[in-house]
Amino acid sequence: MTSMTATRVDNVTHLVRPRRALAPTSFQGTLALDLGPEQQLEPPTPLATGAAALRGADLVAVEPRTRHDLQRWVHTFSQAAVEAARGLRPVSQLLRWTTPGVHHELTYRSGVMARATVHGPGQAGRPQVRPQVQSVHLSFLGEETVEFSARVRHGERSRCLAGRLEVLGGRWQATALEFG
Incomplete structure (x- = not known):
């Protein structure tokens, strides 16, 4: 073996040789569990039962007619x-x-979308896919405060919209919207 070959082998063997094993302390994406003695927990008790129970995540009682009307309005x-x-x-x-x-x-969002879809002369744009609201869920936090979530379909994908509505000036107004 020539000195040139020996140098190459020495340069490569440190890459192939296994490194010493270190004891892992944690791994990304794992959940730390307490595997100590098992504790007996009391089952949760409902806040209200029967006629006094509230629908879904409502914090106040809501008449079915009011819920239905607001759900239609929130969908629109x-x-x-x-x-x-x-x-x-x-x-x-x-x-x-x-x-x-x-x-x-x-x-602002509308302006960003307008700038993102501008096409130069002779360039064909992609056909617009109109978003369609598929479902709406309401949570009444008070008589004049509602939070909602909506599942929106964009072609083959589903996205979400979350918002908060409050009665301001005698009408429901969106005070927060989050697109996801």
Whole structure:
């Protein structure tokens, strides 16, 4: 073996030779469990039962008619909000139903989408897929406060919209919206 070959072998063997094993202290993505003596926990008791039980995550009792009417309105509002955020509907149509902060956020999102879908001359754009609200879920936090979530379908994908509605100036207004 020549000195050149010996040098190459020495340079390679440290790459192939196993390193000394270290005891793992933790792994990313694992859950630390306490495997100590088992504790007996009392089963949870419901806050209310029978006629006094509240539906879903409601914190106050709501008449079925009020729930139904607001659920229909939230479905329509959510559809309009996702269309406005995608630039498919003028944001000004939601001015009456949003606070200034939410309206500003929708205007910003709509502008970003408009700039992202600009095509140069002779370039064909992708066909627009209209978002469709599939389901809406409400949680009444008070007589004048509701939080909602909506599942929105964009073609083959599903996304979500969450928001908070409050009665301001005698009408329901969105005080917070989160797109996911």
